[in-house]
Amino acid sequence: MPNLVQPKVLKGFRDFLPETEISRKEIQTTLENTFKSFGMVPIDTPILEYTEVLLGKGSGETDKQIYRFQDHGKRDVAMRFDLTVPFARFMAANLNNLYLPFKRYHISKVWRGENTQRGRYREFTQCDFDIVGVDSPEADFEILSIMYESLTALGIPDIHIHISHRGIFNAFLEYLGVKENSAEILRIVDKLAKIGEEKVLEQLEELTNKEKASKILEYISADGSFDEILSKLEELSGGPTEGSKRLGTIRKMMLNCGIEDLFILNPSITRGLDYYTGIVYETFLDELPAIGSVCSGGRYNNLASIYSKTEMPGVGSSIGLDRLMAALEELGVSSSKKSLTKVLIMNMDDSLKGHYFNIAAKLRKAGINTEVFLEQKKMKNQFTFAERKNIPFAIIIGEDEYKENKVSVKNLETRENFNMTNIEDAIKIIGGNKE
RNA sequence: GUGGAUAUAGUUCAAUCGGUAGAGCACCAGAUUGUGGUUCUGGGUGUUGCGGGUUCAAGUCCCGUUAUCCACCCCA
Numbered sequence: 001m002p003n004l005v006q007p008k009v010l011k012g013f014r015d016f017l018p019e020t021e022i023s024r025k026e027i028q029t030t031l032e033n034t035f036k037s038f039g040m041v042p043i044d045t046p047i048l049e050y051t052e053v054l055l056g057k058g059s060g061e062t063d064k065q066i067y068r069f070q071d072h073g074k075r076d077v078a079m080r081f082d083l084t085v086p087f088a089r090f091m092a093a094n095l096n097n098l099y100l101p102f103k104r105y106h107i108s109k110v111w112r113g114e115n116t117q118r119g120r121y122r123e124f125t126q127c128d129f130d131i132v133g134v135d136s137p138e139a140d141f142e143i144l145s146i147m148y149e150s151l152t153a154l155g156i157p158d159i160h161i162h163i164s165h166r167g168i169f170n171a172f173l174e175y176l177g178v179k180e181n182s183a184e185i186l187r188i189v190d191k192l193a194k195i196g197e198e199k200v201l202e203q204l205e206e207l208t209n210k211e212k213a214s215k216i217l218e219y220i221s222a223d224g225s226f227d228e229i230l231s232k233l234e235e236l237s238g239g240p241t242e243g244s245k246r247l248g249t250i251r252k253m254m255l256n257c258g259i260e261d262l263f264i265l266n267p268s269i270t271r272g273l274d275y276y277t278g279i280v281y282e283t284f285l286d287e288l289p290a291i292g293s294v295c296s297g298g299r300y301n302n303l304a305s306i307y308s309k310t311e312m313p314g315v316g317s318s319i320g321l322d323r324l325m326a327a328l329e330e331l332g333v334s335s336s337k338k339s340l341t342k343v344l345i346m347n348m349d350d351s352l353k354g355h356y357f358n359i360a361a362k363l364r365k366a367g368i369n370t371e372v373f374l375e376q377k378k379m380k381n382q383f384t385f386a387e388r389k390n391i392p393f394a395i396i397i398g399e400d401e402y403k404e405n406k407v408s409v410k411n412l413e414t415r416e417n418f419n420m421t422n423i424e425d426a427i428k429i430i431g432g433n434k435e
Numbered sequence: 436g437u438g439g440a441u442a443u444a445g446u447u448c449a450a451u452c453g454g455u456a457g458a459g460c461a462c463c464a465g466a467u468u469g470u471g472g473u474u475c476u477g478g479g480u481g482u483u484g485c486g487g488g489u490u491c492a493a494g495u496c497c498c499g500u501u502a503u504c505c506a507c508c509c510c511a
Contacts, residue, residue, distance in 0.1 A: 320511025
């Protein structure tokens with residue numbers, strides 16, 4: 001008995017079986033189609049980068065989560081922990097070959113050495129879409145539209161996109177005289193929904209003082225309609241700011257498109273990453289608030305500045321595919337029973353083997369995914385195989401069919417038989433059942 | 436990374452005081468049908484997550500380890 005190696009996978013890393021992977025791919029295709037419909041183009045970047053490239057402007061927090069090591073040439077390298085930072089590097093490196101504004105999407109895996117939880121893994125897939133090269137409310141709004149269209153295309157019911165603005169908040173903190181603590185304040189504020197007002201107030205008091213803490217709480221828990229909250233924020237931050245004006249403009253575009261109900265102005269949304277400079281957003285499912293944001297992002301106007309002297313304002317958002325899939329599963333929206341093969345040609349007769357492949361080729365030419373059962377076994381076996389793989393149709397060709405150049409089709413779900421039909425009719429029967 | 440809970444067959448679960456692992460479903464083999472859902476016969480399919488320890492004896496008690504779930508942290 002040889003010593004077998006345990007076929008184990010790392011904590012937070014996963015295998016994907018066909019039934020999962022098929023729907024993952026479908027979701028990705030749906031998203032890609034939505035992105036393309038807005039004129040976005042795909043790109044790709046290496047998963048490994050120089051550590052300094054990834055951490056150039058990262059926060060202290062991301063340092064801890066990053067997978068980092070020395071390569072064989074003693075280079076200090078790291079695996080990307082998101083797609084936005086490599087994208088900034090990409091822009092700086094390829095600016096000469098690009099046209100601005102540049103709109104790209106990128107669906108790929110990223111890695112963070114965090115502790116795992118449901119819907120949270122160490123290897124996960126992000127679907128990013130960004131617009132670089134314009135700092136306009138139109139661009140901000142377009143990203144919001146894509147977020148909405150993408151999630152709608154996936155058939156996700158009842159979403160709300162919570163939006164907020166870093167610029168206004170910074171103006172407010174400056175007005176309050178606590179700007180130097182902004183990073184910590186942002187982090188505390190972000191927890192409002194989770195730990196409640198009391199705890200937030202407590203932590204803010206520790207950091208600043210009683211008066212200022214209650215002012216901050218007043219800011220982040222501002223209530224009412226979009227416009228009411230907006231004017232409240234302006235009031236608290238000492239008058240209208242560039243950011244608040246822009247939010248007003250974006251609000252008008254929402255009203256024009258009749259999608260204003262989807263958006264909630266929520267000043268407690270701040271986002272952990274510190275590269276954001278303008279609008280920020282997170283998306284929650286009404287029925288599953290606990291699962292967290294499934295799509296979030298914002299405007300980052302200085303991100304590329306560490307790589308290039310050219311200014312490249314950007315705005316974008318990212319869908320967490322794994323978290324989204326966990327949500328879809330829980331909501332019962334995901335369709336797990338999918339097959340890619342439409343018909344199985346049963347292996348009945350030794351002398352007809354070549355004929356089976358010939359028929360299969362014809363069916364494929366007609367656009368029908370076809371496979372031939374690859375050994376001669378009992379029909380029961382072959383049917384069981386088809387059932388396991390969720391193949392909806394079987395084609396049976398025995399001596400009789402072969403002689404008259406016909407086939408018999410069986411619908412495996414209804415067990416309905418279509419005996420001795422010609423191939424053209426068989427194609428109609430099978431193809432007509434397309435989803 | 437820290438703290439807590441959990442880990443038994445493909446799956447859902449059971450196993451008393453520590454006494455040598457069992458049930459439903461699923462599955463496999465065979466019989467019978469040119470068409471699998473019925474029927475008949477036969478089969479338990481297991482490194483009790485992994486590694487140690489205590490004991491005459493460990494799924495059960497102890498220690499370690501790995502993974503999962505939950506909280507913190509952070510985020511998608």
